Amino acid sequence: MSMERVDLAIEKLRNNGVRLTPQRYAILSYLMGTTSHPTADEIYRELEDNFPNMSVATIYNNLKLFKEAGLVRELTFGDASSRFDGNTTDHYHCICVSCQRIVDFPYPPITGLEQEAQKTTGFLIDSHRLDFFGTCETCQQEKN
Structure with missing residues (x-):
């Protein structure tokens, strides 16, 4: 994972007044470090052992925040499960x-x-x- 990309994303969030929680950092780092285009549930399953008190709602809320900040892309395919891409370059x-x-x-x-x-x-x-x-x-x- 490119720590530079994560650091730039964190800086962008902080400049927009967003507090960086450990869960938020973990979700962002995971997304920017994977090429698998996970669903919110997959992210939750990947991180739940490290954050047993984190809910799926926390994942969804942070994904929405990251999407609005331009840090992730949501890939929809007409079904209920969106995929998320931490690579926001044109590809x-x-x-x-x-x-x-x-x-x-x-x-x-x-x-x-x-x-x-x-x-x-x-x-x-x-x-x-x-x-x-x-x-x-x-x-x-x-x-x-």
Whole structure:
């Protein structure tokens, strides 16, 4: 995990008047140190041994705070379980349709796409997301 990213995130929170609790630090550090795109429940299960008094509501409240501060991205897929990404740089994802694993796809952002969409549709485009769906290597091997 890049401690520099965590330190910058902490500084941003403090500059916005947010108090840094041990739980908040643990959630933020976990998100910025993983590439697994966890759900709130997965984060809770990962941290509950170290924070037995922490609730799932604490996780959700902090994820909302981090999202509003621009420190994490929420990935929704139309079902009830959002995934969270501590990497807020522009990047794409490959998603396994079998196990729902999400992997970052390190490809340069497609420039000009948002402007073209805006010009063509009249929408005021804020951002875009590109996801690729398929079967991961592990699930492919399990099927064979």
